[in-house]
Amino acid sequence: GNSVTQMEGPVTLSEEAFLTINCTYTATGYPSLFWYVQYPGEGLQLLLKATKADDKGSNKGFEATYRKETTSFHLEKGSVQVSDSAVYFCALSVNTGNQFYFGTGTSLTVIP
Amino acid sequence: EAQVTQNPRYLITVTGKKLTVTCSQNMNHEYMSWYRQDPGLGLRQIYYSMNVEVTDKGDVPEGYKVSRKEKRNFPLILESPSPNQTSLYFCASSKLQGSYNEQFFGPGTRLTVL
Numbered sequence: 717g718n719s720v721t722q723m724e725g726p727v728t729l730s731e732e733a734f735l736t737i738n739c740t741y742t743a744t745g746y747p748s749l750f751w752y753v754q755y756p757g758e759g760l761q762l763l764l765k766a767t768k769a770d771d772k773g774s775n776k777g778f779e780a781t782y783r784k785e786t787t788s789f790h791l792e793k794g795s796v797q798v799s800d801s802a803v804y805f806c807a808l809s810v811n812t813g814n815q816f817y818f819g820t821g822t823s824l825t826v827i828p
Numbered sequence: 829e830a831q832v833t834q835n836p837r838y839l840i841t842v843t844g845k846k847l848t849v850t851c852s853q854n855m856n857h858e859y860m861s862w863y864r865q866d867p868g869l870g871l872r873q874i875y876y877s878m879n880v881e882v883t884d885k886g887d888v889p890e891g892y893k894v895s896r897k898e899k900r901n902f903p904l905i906l907e908s909p910s911p912n913q914t915s916l917y918f919c920a921s922s923k924l925q926g927s928y929n930e931q932f933f934g935p936g937t938r939l940t941v942l
Contacts, residue, residue, distance in 0.1 A: 760871075
């Protein structure tokens with residue numbers, strides 16, 4: 717089947733710390749991979765994506781590389797800011813992009 | 829402003845009383861989808877639609893119905909709500925089938941079924 721597993725939260729970091737949120741997946745076929753971010757009281761927003769193996773998605777200082785050999789798509793940022801505090805969801809899509817599977821979300825709090 | 833709107837934003841109802849949550853997008857997107865978000869389970873896809881009159885089941889369709897009579901609207905119908913449908917619901921849309929393209933999410937509807 718299709719599923720996404722991401723690291724448990726919550727995660728608390730000091731400003732300018734390095735961030736890694738782990739994400740692994742199982743999928744039938746060749747999925748596309750995504751990271752979405754949810755700020756308090758809002759819907760999800762796309763943060764970055766990768767559609768094939770070895771692609772690197774990047775946006776706002778965040779990066780993730782599609783690793784087929786380890787079935788992973790870990791999210792990283794070199795220096796987090798207070799404004800990065802949010803819940804982060806790893807997701808995959810299959811079936812020509814019609815079906816989506818999300819992880820459970822990882823809550824990040826960045827303290828000054 | 830490009831957006832996905834949902835109504836109502838909050839709803840408390842009782843078991844068995846039919847309800848509809850509306851979803852509308854103003855971006856002329858072909859693809860629309862409904863999700864529910866539950867603690868410890870993340871988002872799970874309920875139904876999706878690839879275009880007018882074309883819908884299909886997601887991962888957790890039981891107890892829900894949808895319709896796509898117009899491109900901009902994709903209502904979620906609970907014919908006989910039960911307490912296990914208490915959840916936070918999100919509607920989303922995107923330009924092409926599924927995506928590769930970015931999904932735009934609505935603000936969410938918090939439903940409580942007593």
